[in-house]
Amino acid sequence: MRIAVLGTGNVGKTIGSRLVELGHEVTMGSRSADHEGANEWAASAGDNAGVGTFADAASWGEIVFNCTSGAHTLDALGLAGADNLNGKVIVDVANPLDFSEGFPPSLSVKDTDSLAEQVQRAYPDARVVKTLNTMNCGIMVDPSKLDGGDHVVFVSGNDDAAKADVTALLRDFGWTADQIIDLGDISTARGTEMFLPLWLRIMRSRGNADFNIAIVG
Amino acid sequence: MRIAVLGTGNVGKTIGSRLVELGHEVTMGSRSADHEGANEWAASAGDNAGVGTFADAASWGEIVFNCTSGAHTLDALGLAGADNLNGKVIVDVANPLDFSEGFPPSLSVKDTDSLAEQVQRAYPDARVVKTLNTMNCGIMVDPSKLDGGDHVVFVSGNDDAAKADVTALLRDFGWTADQIIDLGDISTARGTEMFLPLWLRIMRSRGNADFNIAIVG
Numbered sequence A, B: 001m002r003i004a005v006l007g008t009g010n011v012g013k014t015i016g017s018r019l020v021e022l023g024h025e026v027t028m029g030s031r032s033a034d035h036e037g038a039n040e041w042a043a044s045a046g047d048n049a050g051v052g053t054f055a056d057a058a059s060w061g062e063i064v065f066n067c068t069s070g071a072h073t074l075d076a077l078g079l080a081g082a083d084n085l086n087g088k089v090i091v092d093v094a095n096p097l098d099f100s101e102g103f104p105p106s107l108s109v110k111d112t113d114s115l116a117e118q119v120q121r122a123y124p125d126a127r128v129v130k131t132l133n134t135m136n137c138g139i140m141v142d143p144s145k146l147d148g149g150d151h152v153v154f155v156s157g158n159d160d161a162a163k164a165d166v167t168a169l170l171r172d173f174g175w176t177a178d179q180i181i182d183l184g185d186i187s188t189a190r191g192t193e194m195f196l197p198l199w200l201r202i203m204r205s206r207g208n209a210d211f212n213i214a215i216v217g
Helices: A010-021 A036-045 A054-060 A070-080 A115-122 A160-173 A186-194 A196-206 B010-021 B036-045 B054-060 B070-080 B115-122 B160-173 B186-194 B196-206
Strands: A002-006 A025-030 A049-053 A063-066 A089-092 A127-131 A153-157 A180-184 A212-216 B002-006 B025-030 B049-053 B063-066 B089-092 B127-131 B153-157 B180-184 B212-216
Touching: A002 A010, A002 A054, A002 A070, A010 A025, A010 A036, A010 A049, A010 A063, A025 A036, A025 A054, A036 A049, A049 A054, A054 A070, A063 A070, A070 A115, A089 A115, A089 A160, A115 A127, A115 A186, A127 A160, A127 A186, A153 A160, A153 A186, A160 A180, A180 A186, A180 B196, A186 A196, A186 B196, A196 B180, A196 B186, B002 B010, B002 B054, B002 B070, B010 B025, B010 B036, B010 B049, B010 B063, B025 B036, B025 B054, B036 B049, B049 B054, B054 B070, B063 B070, B070 B115, B089 B115, B089 B160, B115 B127, B115 B186, B127 B160, B127 B186, B153 B160, B153 B186, B160 B180, B180 B186, B186 B196
Parallel strands: A002 A025, A002 A063, A025 A049, A063 A089, A089 A127, A153 A180, B002 B025, B002 B063, B025 B049, B063 B089, B089 B127, B153 B180
Antiparallel strands: A127 A153, A212 B212, B127 B153
């Protein structure tokens, strides 16, 4: 499959590399067609990895991963262009964290709205699925990294077929059916985005990000 | 120990009964000295269970459990009275959920503040410890109800001695040392309070509240 990965940070690189490893073609999109970090990633990720602008990647991709930082997501998707997003699944991995005042970050969207809903409203013909945003990127793409196979990933979205497509990709990453929890429509992303402040405090308390939550009961 | 339980809902009744069962004396506080629900609870909970106003309970208790609904917490503590709270541990179990618009509730405090911090600011000489607010009350007082002993309870507060006192009570409820996670100062309660929207969505998805989260990793 042709997959666009928007964003050149650790999340984009980690997801992009894993998708290439799984046999997909990946174009990493950024503001510039000649982004140093994206070029380095593509050089190391193999023949099926390419780079381009946000619009290049989105127009080419059959599925679009939003791996930009939450503060830049709407700008990046604007550069990708509505015509290049309409009808496509957008896998939204971003969190609306505002680090401008340091740690802990505040949430630029919360409570009665979410970044995922903002994206869905901005691109009503795209099929937004929020997932994977509740953990470190190394665990996103390889859940077997953690002992205890009962930890979970959440899925939120209005389009059941899009959620099925994303669930299939999650299964390819190594998530089992029991680990994937469909919370419901896209508004349920409010819950997973607002989990981040607790996630960050748990990380501080443990001293590392190599964890995830399980549901016991 | 003499323990005041403020609030006559399920959380107050469940915690009050468990504290009596553990050998403590408990006074359930409410707006009225003659509250029907409190009277019924006291009649069923045994000789060490009593009732009174918020002020009666708080002045008598050595420790104060805030089991009021978050929307009423500051009013209830105002009626309890600063003189009856100063120097005491307040175990804050409440969540600032606003159900006035139905489900899902919104959060009346969030992000850069929390109900726990509001209480600590309002009563700077009290020793506020936020805990137990991330689960159903049946699990709060009997964590062994859930298979899989690795699920967790969080503790937030500025006063280490107060957190140690509360941790001892949690141990009496059945929580093991490994299950109790000290997140840090009272501002970390922002994280546990903002977990509620996700908790509520997981509950909806499962169809029951008999669960808790574990940390895997």
